[in-house]
Amino acid sequence: MNDFSDKKLDYKQYVVDSKLRYFKPHATKIEKSFAEEISFSLSQNSKFINPKFFYDSKGSSLFESICLLPEYYPTRTELGILKNLESDLLPFLDEQTKLVELGSGASVKTRVLIDIFTKLQTKTEYFPIDISEILTESSEQLLKDYGTLHITGIIDTYEGGLEFLKNYDEKKNLIIFLGSSFGNFTPTNGEAFLKNIFSTMKSGDLFLIGLDLVKEKNILESAYDDSADITAQFNLNVLSRINNELDADFDLNNFSHYSIYNEIDQRIEMNLKSLVSQSVIISKSNLLLNLEKNELIHTEYSHKYQVNQIKKILCDAGFEIKKMWLDDKKYFSLTLVSKN
Numbered sequence: 001m002n003d004f005s006d007k008k009l010d011y012k013q014y015v016v017d018s019k020l021r022y023f024k025p026h027a028t029k030i031e032k033s034f035a036e037e038i039s040f041s042l043s044q045n046s047k048f049i050n051p052k053f054f055y056d057s058k059g060s061s062l063f064e065s066i067c068l069l070p071e072y073y074p075t076r077t078e079l080g081i082l083k084n085l086e087s088d089l090l091p092f093l094d095e096q097t098k099l100v101e102l103g104s105g106a107s108v109k110t111r112v113l114i115d116i117f118t119k120l121q122t123k124t125e126y127f128p129i130d131i132s133e134i135l136t137e138s139s140e141q142l143l144k145d146y147g148t149l150h151i152t153g154i155i156d157t158y159e160g161g162l163e164f165l166k167n168y169d170e171k172k173n174l175i176i177f178l179g180s181s182f183g184n185f186t187p188t189n190g191e192a193f194l195k196n197i198f199s200t201m202k203s204g205d206l207f208l209i210g211l212d213l214v215k216e217k218n219i220l221e222s223a224y225d226d227s228a229d230i231t232a233q234f235n236l237n238v239l240s241r242i243n244n245e246l247d248a249d250f251d252l253n254n255f256s257h258y259s260i261y262n263e264i265d266q267r268i269e270m271n272l273k274s275l276v277s278q279s280v281i282i283s284k285s286n287l288l289l290n291l292e293k294n295e296l297i298h299t300e301y302s303h304k305y306q307v308n309q310i311k312k313i314l315c316d317a318g319f320e321i322k323k324m325w326l327d328d329k330k331y332f333s334l335t336l337v338s339k340n
């Protein structure tokens, strides 16, 4: 039994047709880890909820709405950079290169890269990895639009997906991680995550990472606290998800969205603020949660970077920098690195 079939045992496989299949961990494993992680993170002195739990189907759809907000510059800026990198990227690709995406979401920006791949290749293989079921909708849509595309979706964490694809085959991979999702990691966890990616890559594989750059505080704060309150709904929705899936009784009226830019640590800090002193039962996590008035539950960091910091963290993880692209305003960056 090779490594791949060994790993497949941890997943349920759903074959839709010859061009589309998914792998997903068994349902009991997913529910157990959600309940246990929430039990742990909400029992700490500084309470937190891992941002990966934002993305139930409502959370994923709210995120798509965020991407269209006038204040949310990252999506359109990164898309603009992607649209201009074809001639720079082509020399790094070949007929066999597979496209692997961490946190693919609706795969909207990915289409620019799929355009480049499908022009070059007779058959293009795309491996989206996302914890959210949105992956199935976006994959079906992509297959309607690209006749030569073959999709293997992995509905799991980044780490699970990377482990699944390690030693998958001998073909070269371009792994992409867009939307500055890497900025959700603390610096220590980010460093470990990059080393993990590096260790799963074969010599010659490539990694393309999109990272948001440091800019004026008011631009950053508006992007994460928009005037239509969509980001607030997105943040609060994680409590609805816990209510629905873990039998909890959060009253959303007792919480508000609280997001600030911390200039010293170069990050947006997103929290849910408890508006009253309250107790919440989370049955499936076996937890009675007591919150003080004004106590914060931390939900997401979104780190911002200077260009020299990006180069340093990538080089420290062992990567060789091949290219870096910025938009005209220097709001956002894309960096292509290799393992050589």
Ligand SMILES: C[S@@+](CC[C@H](N)C(=O)[O-])C[C@H]1O[C@@H](n2cnc3c(N)ncnc32)[C@H](O)[C@@H]1O
Residues within 6 Å of the ligand: 051, 052, 055, 060, 063, 067, 075, 102, 103, 104, 105, 106, 107, 109, 129, 130, 131, 132, 134, 156, 157, 158, 159, 178, 179, 180, 181
């Ligand atoms: C901020 S969205 C970015 C989506 C898309 N890449 C973009 O740039 O617009 C993050 C995506 O990653 C997924 N995600 C978040 N944390 C994850 C994790 N730990 N493992 C796997 N997927 C994750 C979410 O479901 C969501 O689709």
